[in-house]
Amino acid sequence: MKIFRGHGRRFFLQLCLLMCVGASVAVTHPAQARDTRGVSSLATDYPVALSVQIDPATVTDADLNDIRAAGFEFVRFGARPPLKSVNPSSIDYPRLIKRVKNARLEAIVTLFGGSAIWGQNPEDLRPGSRRETRFSEFATGFIKANAADVAVWEVWNEPDHKTFLKPEFMANFKAASSELCADMARQKLQPKIVVGYGFAHMPFVGDKVPETLEDAFVEAASSDCLTDISIHPYRPVPETAFADYGKLRAQLDQRQLHKTGIVISEWGYASYLPVRNRSTQASLVFREYLINVAADIKLLNLYAWKDRGRSSFSKEDNFGIMSNAGEKKEAFSALTEFLKIAKHARKVSYADDKGANRLVLERDNALLHVVWTQNTERNLTVPVAEGKKCTRVDFFPQMRRGSCGPRTGGAEGGFAVKATAYPFLLSVSD
Structure with missing residues (x-):
C-alpha cells in the first residue's frame, strides 16, 4: 500500500569462535545487547501497542491530540530525502517529530530514498556518487539528528513492490542495506528498535518476496543492524494471518534469528463502494487488532488515520478510520471503545474452533471473553462458573453493556x- 508522501560473514565467524569457547567462560557478544533492544523491549499499556498512519503534510495538532486520546500510542509516517522528485512537499520532519512528542505520542519513522534507491531522476545523483552511499548518508544523518525523539526506525517501505523499488534495483538495494548497516556500526548508531523492510508480502513464506531481499534482511538482522522484521499482511480476512505468523516465526528461527521480533508496520481495510461498507470495515479492523493480540504481536500500525479523499468508490482514498471531513467511522468507534476496556489487559488464551474465535484477556480480577467468527453465525457457550458476575459488551452498531442472559448447563x-463477524465480549468477575 502507499505510504504518505561484508557483515553477515563477520557474524558467522564470531559465532564459530564463540562455539569453540568452553561453556563455563563468560563472553561478551553483540547479541547480548539485543536483550534490551528490539520490539520485545517495547512498553505499552495495551495487549498490542497500537499505531496509526498519518499524512505528514496534512496532519494537524488537533489530529495528533485526538489520536492519543483514542488510545493510540504511536504514529507512523515516511521520511524522504530533500529531493523534489520524491519529497515535493518539503516536509519539516524535525518539527513534525516534535509535534508528535508534544501530543504524548511516539514516532515510527520509515526511511526511504525513492524507487531507484536514491531519487527518481538522473539529476538526483551527483556525478561520481553512488545510490547506495547517498541513501546511507541520508538515513544515518536523519537517525543521528532525531535519535532522541523517535521510538522506532524502519528501513524502507515495501521494497518487494515496484512502486517503492524498481525490480532492476534489487541488487542495489541489498548493497544499500549493507552500506547503511556498515555506516551505522562505524558511527556507533544503535537505536533501540530498527525494523525492516516493511515487506508488502510475507517473506520467507511462499515465493512472493524476491530472495535477494530476503537475503538482505537476514544479513542485516544477523549483524545486529535490524532488530526486527516488519511486514504488511493485507488479506481478505484477518484470521488467516495467525497461521502465517507462525510460519514466519519458524523461518526466522531456522535462520538463527531467534531474537528477531515481528512488527506489523502497516495493515488496514478500506471502506469503498460497492466492495465494502463502513460497517464491514469496522468488523475487519477490529478483528485485525484481535488476531494480533492472539498471535502475541507487540506492535501494530493501522492504515490509516484519515481518508485521503472524498470519493466513496476509491479504495486508496478510504483506508481511514476517520472520514476526510473528520467524521468518526464505525471502525474508530468500535476499536477505541474496546481499547478503553482492554487497557492494562493481557492475553490468557486464544482458540480457533473451525472459524469460531475465542480470545480471553485478563484485567485486574476480570476475564474478558472476546468472541467472533469470520463470516457465518455460530451458537457457542462461554464457560462461566456459577456465582460469577457477567456483563456483555457489544461494540456494533455502537457500544452497549447489558446482561449475559440466562445461564445454561448447570x-x-x-x-x-451467537457469535458473528462482529466481535463482542463477556466480562466475568467475582
Whole structure:
C-alpha cells in the first residue's frame, strides 16, 4: 500500500569462535545487547501497542491530540530525502517529530530514498556518487539528528513492490542495506528498535518476496543492524494471518534469528463502494487488532488515520478510520471503545474452533471473553462458573453493556451466545 508522501560473514565467524569457547567462560557478544533492544523491549499499556498512519503534510495538532486520546500510542509516517522528485512537499520532519512528542505520542519513522534507491531522476545523483552511499548518508544523518525523539526506525517501505523499488534495483538495494548497516556500526548508531523492510508480502513464506531481499534482511538482522522484521499482511480476512505468523516465526528461527521480533508496520481495510461498507470495515479492523493480540504481536500500525479523499468508490482514498471531513467511522468507534476496556489487559488464551474465535484477556480480577467468527453465525457457550458476575459488551452498531442472559448447563455451564463477524465480549468477575 502507499505510504504518505561484508557483515553477515563477520557474524558467522564470531559465532564459530564463540562455539569453540568452553561453556563455563563468560563472553561478551553483540547479541547480548539485543536483550534490551528490539520490539520485545517495547512498553505499552495495551495487549498490542497500537499505531496509526498519518499524512505528514496534512496532519494537524488537533489530529495528533485526538489520536492519543483514542488510545493510540504511536504514529507512523515516511521520511524522504530533500529531493523534489520524491519529497515535493518539503516536509519539516524535525518539527513534525516534535509535534508528535508534544501530543504524548511516539514516532515510527520509515526511511526511504525513492524507487531507484536514491531519487527518481538522473539529476538526483551527483556525478561520481553512488545510490547506495547517498541513501546511507541520508538515513544515518536523519537517525543521528532525531535519535532522541523517535521510538522506532524502519528501513524502507515495501521494497518487494515496484512502486517503492524498481525490480532492476534489487541488487542495489541489498548493497544499500549493507552500506547503511556498515555506516551505522562505524558511527556507533544503535537505536533501540530498527525494523525492516516493511515487506508488502510475507517473506520467507511462499515465493512472493524476491530472495535477494530476503537475503538482505537476514544479513542485516544477523549483524545486529535490524532488530526486527516488519511486514504488511493485507488479506481478505484477518484470521488467516495467525497461521502465517507462525510460519514466519519458524523461518526466522531456522535462520538463527531467534531474537528477531515481528512488527506489523502497516495493515488496514478500506471502506469503498460497492466492495465494502463502513460497517464491514469496522468488523475487519477490529478483528485485525484481535488476531494480533492472539498471535502475541507487540506492535501494530493501522492504515490509516484519515481518508485521503472524498470519493466513496476509491479504495486508496478510504483506508481511514476517520472520514476526510473528520467524521468518526464505525471502525474508530468500535476499536477505541474496546481499547478503553482492554487497557492494562493481557492475553490468557486464544482458540480457533473451525472459524469460531475465542480470545480471553485478563484485567485486574476480570476475564474478558472476546468472541467472533469470520463470516457465518455460530451458537457457542462461554464457560462461566456459577456465582460469577457477567456483563456483555457489544461494540456494533455502537457500544452497549447489558446482561449475559440466562445461564445454561448447570453449575459447570455458562452463557449461550451467537457469535458473528462482529466481535463482542463477556466480562466475568467475582
